[in-house]
Amino acid sequence: MGIVKAKNLVKRYGEILAVNHVDLDIDEGEIYGLLGPNGAGKTTITNILCDLVGKDSGELWIMNKKVDQSFAQVKSQIGVVPQNVALYEDLTAQENVMFFASLYGLKRQVLRSRTMEALEFVSLVEVKNRMVKTFSGGMKRRLNIACAIAHRPQLIIMDEPTVGIDPQSRSHILNSVKKLNKLGSTVIYTTHYMEEVEQICTRIGILDHGKVIAEGTSSELQSIVTDRKIIIIKTGIGIGIDSQDLKSIKGVITVTIQDNNIRIECPKESDCISRVLNYFVQRNIIIHDIKMEGVSLETAFLSLTGRRLRD
């Protein structure tokens, strides 16, 4: 059995079905990404996984223990990085990590060394004695992680840990996730950033309206959408091309023009390409470059859910 196994999880808030018969099977050593737009049910699922919110029905096992019966036993093996930064602003970085780590039973010397280890991991050792209220958003996010890992959990649940931070801090956090995984922790990572799951996750579950609608590796998910292809054409600068004209070509599904790059999505089995090229030849538009691409995760998501991730 995997480190997390869920069968038919259901959670309702009044009329809203926040978690809709979700099944999960996450193996030890994975970085499992839960990808979905805001309101898809990611946080509710993570809250159920860490027993902060009760499920209405379904079954859940964490580390082979059924949650309803013996969750207290596995709590010390779970680290949770909440979506919102949950820190005491009037305490120092070190005091925050020490406090939360001590709740997991760490004492004296072990507590001190693990605290320093966690602060080092997120590169905050130098500012360990500073009050959290003086930290930047990125530093707080990193400290938020440190507080969840000082007790060296086997399973780390990260709920959108990179929301609202600068690219540098995001990159630092993503590298940290990979490092934690290498050190032996299984990570459940929720996000609505496609590029993050593509970059770090070994497996991804696409979540929409509280339901996992597809699951697999990034390439497996992309291959689900097998009926499309992408043509990317690069033209000279300053050439006016009407996207509506291109869209009117038989077989063209979508057209995106950005500067002198034109991205055209067509059905895989069609002679759409020849018609598109003919369009450029007829108008004497010089093509500098042309390439074919497979379907991206974004396209896969769009194809599966009918909406974009940031909708």
Next chain:
Amino acid sequence: MRILTIAIKEFWHNLRNPKVMLLLTLIPIIAILLLGTAVSNQFSNPAISMSNVQIEYYIAGEGSEFATSIVRLMNDFIDKSGTLQRVYQPQESVNRLKHNDIAAYVLINEAEQSVKLYKNQFYYEKAIILEGLLISAINHYNVTHNLTGHEADPSVIIDQAAKDYVSMQGLAGQEWPSAMDYYGVAFSILFVFYGMTTSITNTINDKKNGTLARALLSPAAQKELLVGKIIGEVAIKVIQMAIVIATTMFIYNVNWGAKPQYAFIMIFAQIILSVSIGTALGLIFSREEIAVSLVHIMIVIFAFFGGSYMPLSGLGLLGQIGKFFSPIWWSTTGIFSLIYVGDTAIYSIALLVNVFLALVFIGIASLRIRKKEILVNG
């Protein structure tokens, strides 16, 4: 062990919050000083003190038994801090009286066996006492003289008159608190109750910031989190109140009784009650402003019926019934009864009321903290 860790965290967290420190230390110290001095006249002792009174007298004559008796009588009524001085230039005494330097000037005429009192309005109350004393003594002397028709020993008659007719004893027959004594105790109690607003704020912030949810994710039991939190807050409030009480005791000279430890036990019980109410309300309410407003209204009503702002009298049936529902009344009355009457009955009931209510609110808080879902979703 976890309880201790949580309590220490709570202690430091509060200690670094200037708002918390200000509310429970500086504000009560200033409030007690202002009220204790500003309304001192409203708290004057029913037995008006003859301390610090300056009286001068002039004897027109050789210093007969009559004059000596009058002087001895006056001397008995002035305490050690006052002065009774014989003068030989009556006009100078009159001038000093005009300039408010002395409270009264007494002219004893041996030949006429009469006494004239010159009063200063500035020392009105003290002069009135002296006047009553002298009138009583002279009248008694005159009556005795007229009835018996012969010269009696004036020292016996006058001394006897003073003892029989003029008493400096207060109506209550007991020690009476000054304004500073009153507000020192009443406001210390009141501000312990105001301290519950910081417990509310801390608890709601813990929910808002997600730190409570984060702590609930750990293996720490809910009861450990709750007890640790309460101990930490009680500890910081004990220190804050110790500062307030020490200031009232050693700087303002507030009377905390012959056995002040009993008053401190009451304050300690009240701190536990205040923190328990604040924590329970913080766990129940999600919006700080609603909870704090509710508590402010509650405290004002409790304080009014509890006599925090002024000693209660003349409130009729409303006051007589209302006070029993005010934990402030129980605590204030309990401590005052102990200090000034030596009565432990109300004190004991008040202590039980505080402990009972604290247990009720700790129970409510422990029920509430079990509902993790509500805490997480506000």
